[in-house]
Amino acid sequence: MAKPSVDVCIVGSGAGGAPMALTLGQAGFKVVVLEKGPWYTKDDFVHDEILSSRRNFFMPLPWDEPHLWKKDTANFQRTNEAWTANCVGGGTVHMSGFFYRLKPVDFRLKTLLGAVKGANVADWPIAYSDLAPYYDKAEEELGVSGNAVPHKFLEPRKKNYPLPPLGEHPVAFELEKAARSLGWQAIPTARGITSIPYQGRAACVYCTLCGSYGCEHDAKSSTLASLIPKALATKNVELRPRCMATQVLTDDKGLAKSVLYLDEDGVTQEQPARVVVVSATSVESARLLLASKSSRFANGLGNDSGQLGKNLVFSSFGQSRAIFRVSKQKAAHPWLEAQAPFVNRSLQDFYVMPDDRFGFKKGGTLGFMLAHPNPIYAGVKLAGKGKDGVFGASLKQKLAEYKDSRIVEFEIYGEFLPTDGTFVSLAENVKDKYGLPVAAISVQRHPTDLVMTKFLVERGEELLQSLDPQSVERIGVQGETTILQGGTCRFGADPATSFLDKNCRAHAVKNLYVVDGSFLPSSGGVPITLTIVANSFRVADALVAQLKHG
C-alpha cells in the first residue's frame, strides 16, 4: 500500500539530494529522502583501511551490485567502477573535498571550441553568473576553507572563502617557488574541510586519513555533517536509509506520481509525491530512469529525445609522483621531515590554451598532494605482480625504502569530451542482488583528451623535477576518475538534444527533476562536487517558486 503522499520525494542524499532537501524543508514543504545506503554516524567512522577502503563499507561489492564496464571494443566486465559511497551523504562522506568552482569558460565550451569532430560539445543553458550566488551559498552552508588569490583563470567571486585555509605542509611553498621559476602560479586549493570550528562542527585534527574515510570529527564538509542535520531540523524532511528506489511511476497523463522502493526489509513500498527529484549519481540516476518504463515512456521515463544515458562524462585522469629519500635528502630539503597532511596547491595555468598548437584548447587542473598514507594500498603496489612483482627480501627492501620516503604527487582533473561512445544503458540480462538490471557503462575516449592529459602530466612532472626528488614516476596519462561523473541527463534549451531544461526539470515530465551531476553538458576542468551542490541549491529555489505558485 502506498505511503501518505508528500510534496517532494528525493532519491539520494548526497551532493545533489541534500541541498534540495534543505531548501524545500526550509520553505515548509514536506519531503521524503530515500537513501539506498545505511545511515552512519561519527562513531561508525574508523581509521580502519580494511573496513573503509577495501570492503563494502562504502562501495558495493561487484558480485552484489556490479556495474558493467567496457572501454572501446573490449567486452563488458563486472566492476565496482563508477560507484560513489552508498550511505547517507553519498560520495561527500568519503570524498577528499577538493572544492573548486568551475570557470565561466566551462559554461560555453562550444563557443570556445566550435564544433569538434567526434565530440558532442555544447554550451550550457545558464552562465557562470547564474550559478555564482549559489556557489557562495554552497561554500557557506557546507563550510569551505581556502584562500582565493588573483590568477589568470580566477573565477569571479564576491568574497573570499567562509573559512581560512587549512594548515599546509611546507612543500606547498616549495611548489609555489618552483612554479614561479617556470613562469606558472601554484594557487591554493580550497577544501571542504573545516579549518576552524564552524556551525557547531569541530575543526579538522589533521589525522592524515581523509579521502576514502568518513570523518569522525564532522570536520569534513559532507552533506551528512553539514546539510542533512539542518534539513532534519526543519521537521519537514524525513530521511529513510537503506531504501533502494527501483522505479518512478507515472500517472495516465505521463506525470511522475510516486517512487517505488525496497525498504530495509526488502519489502516493496510506494511513496507518492507531487514532485520527484532524482539524485543518485549520473550512472545510477540514468539507470533508475531507464528502468522506469511505461506505456507512455517505453524507453525510460521522460526519454522522448533518446538522450537519457547519453553523453556520460568523467574527469580525465593522469598522475605522476616525485619520490624523495628522507635520510639522504633531508639536509638539502628540511621540509621533508614535516608531518602536515595537506599540500593544497593547484596549477591552472593550462586551463585554457591560447591556441591549439599542442593539440588541445581546453585543459584542466593539476592538484598537488602528498601520497595517500593507506599502508595496505602502498604495500600491494610495491609488491607488484607478474614478472615485475617481488617478494621476500626484495619486498622487505622496498618497504624499508617506502618508510624512508616522502611522496609528492599530482593528479589531473581534465576536460572529458562527451562522445557518442560514452554512455549508460540498462543491462537487462545482468541483475544485482535486488534482482534489478544493472547499469552498463560504455566508454570511448576522445583522442584530444589523451593528448591534453599527457601534456598536463608532462608539465606537472617538470614542476616535480624542479623540486630535486630522487625520482619521478609516471602513474598514467589515459585514465578517467569515475567517481567524478556527469552527463546522462544533459540540460539544455532544446528538448530534442537535452533531457532536462535549464532548471533541471525533465522536458517531457513536468514534475521530475534530476540534481546530481547528470545535468552537466561538459565535465569542466575541476572536480565537480561543489558545482553539484551549488546547482542543486539553484534548482531548489526554482522548484520552491514553482510549488508556491501551483
Place this chain on the structure above:
Amino acid sequence: MTDGQDPAWRERLSRRVFVNRLTFMGGGVVLLGSACKDEPKPKKPSPRLPEALVSSHRTFTDDEWATLTAAVDRVLPKDEGAAGALEAGVPEYVDRILQTQELRRMKDDFIPGLAALDRRAQRLFKVPFAHAADHQKDEVLTLFKDSPESSGEAKWYEILVVLTMEGFLGDPSYGGNRGEVGWKAVGFTLVGRNVKADPKSGYDGAKTLDALRCGGGKGC
C-alpha cells in the same frame, strides 16, 4: 542474487579491473575472489605434519595451515631490519578474514591454491611446500607469480600478496599486524589517531564487516 549462478562471468572477469588505481580516494582495492577455477578441490586432511603449528585455525586444515604459514613467511620473511609476516600474525589474519561472509568466494578460490602449491612442490622437490628449503619455496612461488596473468596460479598469487599485506598492515583488531609491527616496518603513523586499533576500545573490524550485511549504523 547472482551468487554462484553464473560461473561464466567469473572466468571472464579480470581482477585487473579491481587492482586499478583508486587514488582519488586513497586507493581502495576491493578484494575479489575469482582465481583458481580450474584447480581441483583440496585433499582431505592427512595426519602428516603432526607438529603442526598449533593454532585455533578454522578456515584451514592442518596441512593447508602449514602451507599458508610457509608461503606468507616467504612473502614477508623476518630479517634483522623489521618483523615479517609470522611475527605480525598474518596466517591468523587470513584464517579469520576468510570466515567473513563478504569473502566467501575468495575462500573457495584461495584454499585450493594452497593444495596446488603443495602439489607443485611435491612434483619438483618431492616434499610438501612447507618442508621444502627456502630457495625451493621461492622457486615455486615465483612459478605461480610469473604464470600468465589470466591463469589460476597468477591470480592466486595476487590474492596471497593482498591477504599478506592486509594481515601485515591492517588494523590489529583483525588479528594481524600484532603490536603494529607492520605499521612500524613502513613508518605508518596516524597523527591524532582514532583509537580503534587500541584493544581497550573493543573495536573488532571483522565483526563490523559482518554487521554490514544488516546495515551498521542507524537503520539497521
